[in-house]
Amino acid sequence: MALYSEKVMDHFRNPRNVGVIENADGVGEVGNAKCGDIMKMYLKIENDVIVDVKFETFGCGSAIASSSMATELIKGKPVCEAMQLTNKAVAEALDGLPDYKMHCSVLAEEAIRNALDDYYTKHPEKRKD
Amino acid sequence: MRIYADNAATTAMSPAAVAAMTPYLTEQYGNPSSLYALGQRAREAIESARETVARCIGASAREITFTSGGSEADNQAILTAVQIGAKAGKRHIVSDAIEHHAVLHTLQKLQGQGFEVTLLPVHENGIVRPEELKAALRDDTCLVTIMYANNEIGTIQPIREIGAICRERGALFHTDAVQAVGHIPVDATADQFDLLSASAHKFHGPKGVGFLYARRGVRLTNLIEGGAQERGRRAGTENVPGIVAAATALEEAVLNRAANAEKLTALRDRLIAGLSDIPHAALNGDARMRLPSNVNFCFEGIEGESLLLLLDDRGVMASSGSACTSGSLDPSHVLLAIGRAHDVAHGSLRLTLGDDATEEQVDYIIAAVRDVVAYLRGFSPVWRDLCAGKLPHIL
Numbered sequence: 001m002a003l004y005s006e007k008v009m010d011h012f013r014n015p016r017n018v019g020v021i022e023n024a025d026g027v028g029e030v031g032n033a034k035c036g037d038i039m040k041m042y043l044k045i046e047n048d049v050i051v052d053v054k055f056e057t058f059g060c061g062s063a064i065a066s067s068s069m070a071t072e073l074i075k076g077k078p079v080c081e082a083m084q085l086t087n088k089a090v091a092e093a094l095d096g097l098p099d100y101k102m103h104c105s106v107l108a109e110e111a112i113r114n115a116l117d118d119y120y121t122k123h124p125e126k127r128k129d
Numbered sequence: 130m131r132i133y134a135d136n137a138a139t140t141a142m143s144p145a146a147v148a149a150m151t152p153y154l155t156e157q158y159g160n161p162s163s164l165y166a167l168g169q170r171a172r173e174a175i176e177s178a179r180e181t182v183a184r185c186i187g188a189s190a191r192e193i194t195f196t197s198g199g200s201e202a203d204n205q206a207i208l209t210a211v212q213i214g215a216k217a218g219k220r221h222i223v224s225d226a227i228e229h230h231a232v233l234h235t236l237q238k239l240q241g242q243g244f245e246v247t248l249l250p251v252h253e254n255g256i257v258r259p260e261e262l263k264a265a266l267r268d269d270t271c272l273v274t275i276m277y278a279n280n281e282i283g284t285i286q287p288i289r290e291i292g293a294i295c296r297e298r299g300a301l302f303h304t305d306a307v308q309a310v311g312h313i314p315v316d317a318t319a320d321q322f323d324l325l326s327a328s329a330h331k332f333h334g335p336k337g338v339g340f341l342y343a344r345r346g347v348r349l350t351n352l353i354e355g356g357a358q359e360r361g362r363r364a365g366t367e368n369v370p371g372i373v374a375a376a377t378a379l380e381e382a383v384l385n386r387a388a389n390a391e392k393l394t395a396l397r398d399r400l401i402a403g404l405s406d407i408p409h410a411a412l413n414g415d416a417r418m419r420l421p422s423n424v425n426f427c428f429e430g431i432e433g434e435s436l437l438l439l440l441d442d443r444g445v446m447a448s449s450g451s452a453c454t455s456g457s458l459d460p461s462h463v464l465l466a467i468g469r470a471h472d473v474a475h476g477s478l479r480l481t482l483g484d485d486a487t488e489e490q491v492d493y494i495i496a497a498v499r500d501v502v503a504y505l506r507g508f509s510p511v512w513r514d515l516c517a518g519k520l521p522h523i524l
Contacts, residue, residue: 058454
């Protein structure tokens with residue numbers, strides 16, 4: 001059996017939404033280089049919808065694949081829906097991750113959550129709760 | 130192109146070794162302890178293999194014990210030395226920070242049993258300083274265990290000097306020579322080690338077989354109790370095919386050693402020169418005192434596992450000291466011991482060339498690494514911060 005699923009390898013080899021959004025509405029960064037994983041997410045939000053998302057990742061194959069999949073899962077979605085994204089959903093969409101790589105999906109969830117928090121900090125009027 | 134550049138992990142079996150072992154997997158299946166001819170032919174094969182192995186390292190046959198591999202030999206060598214030491218009230222061990230886990234974990238276990246362990250630093254070049262060993266030795270030092278050559282960064286230790294110092298001070302000296310035997314000259318007389326561990330699959334022999342050299346007079350402690358195989362020092366029916374193949378492979382490796390080393394050293398230096406052209410990259414370990422086949426680099430701003438996966442896509446098989454490749458959170462203890470920061474230790478790449486490597490392959494590897502490093506840096510937030518001056522470059 002290979003280390004990673006075909007889905008993971010596909011997103012690792014051909015990561016979706018790679019890059020930077022200048023003047024993003026929300027930016028989130030998690031992890032640290034000491035531990036070997038850093039993810040940075042950039043969101044463009046219009047009318048409470050994530051119209052664009054980009055990421056940059058320093059990390060292993062599953063960290064890159066998790067970032068890519070997470071961006072796919074929230075792109076075009078309303079902000080309130082993106083807030084519900086879980087690491088489990090990211091891992092499932094990738095057809096699973098090895099146990100010791102599950103933290104990569106957690107980082108992806110946290111990076112998106114951080115970016116959304118940043119958006120709400122910049123736009124407190126948008127926060128509905 | 131498919132290039133196997135992970136020969137420190139394991140090597141392809143020598144066809145001569147496969148041919149030598151085949152009869153013992155098929156018609157010559159006798160147990161060496163049996164008295165009929167079928168058994169005795171297996172016994173003769175083992176004893177002939179022992180002679181060959183001994184000759185290859187300047188030892189005598191009685192000093193060679195076959196084991197299941199390098200880790201078992203390391204364990205047995207260390208436990209033997211501390212048992213001898215403990216009888217004389219000596220409970221201090223000297224080793225170094227970049228040993229293989231087969232040694233380090235055994236020493237940790239002994240620390241829990243009341244032995245004291247001093248780990249020598251290896252400095253930036255990954256080499257133990259004999260004067261520091263001298264200073265660390267005590268009257269109650271029973272064992273010095275220092276590897277011949279390092280498995281990750283390929284550095285070669287001053288074994289001859291270390292052996293002389295240990296001999297003078299009356300401490301047993303064990304060397305884990307798993308990466309050295311068959312690749313660089315190893316000689317039991319000139320080097321003055323008392324115990325040496327080796328593994329067949331690192332010199333084109335099969336997996337699951339290795340040997341322990343113990344100088345005459347050093348009585349081995351058994352790890353495995355049972356029958357009287359290996360002169361009562363290692364119980365269990367002998368791995369006849371493995372032992373035969375190990376000897377054939379070693380003989381061949383030693384015969385071709387000088388020519389291979391000369392060729393590989395030139396290829397290694399070509400590879401080092403090519404990878405050095407990548408910005409913010411650095412060679413790990415000493416440039417000269419290193420195995421002919423070993424190249425190990427750190428690249429800033431990238432992580433090793435993704436580098437390995439993409440190199441594999443391009444046909445280059447290599448390894449890394451990144452935490453992600455080991456399943457632990459910490460990167461290689463060897464890279465940390467030579468002073469690499471965690472951040473860059475995660476971005477390490479080890480390439481260990483095979484005897485059949487060519488200039489064309491080396492140039493292909495250089496181009497592949499250069500491309501993949503640039504690609505990964507292209508979306509690395511760490512690299513972005515380094516380039517923007519938000520983080521200081523360390524390499």
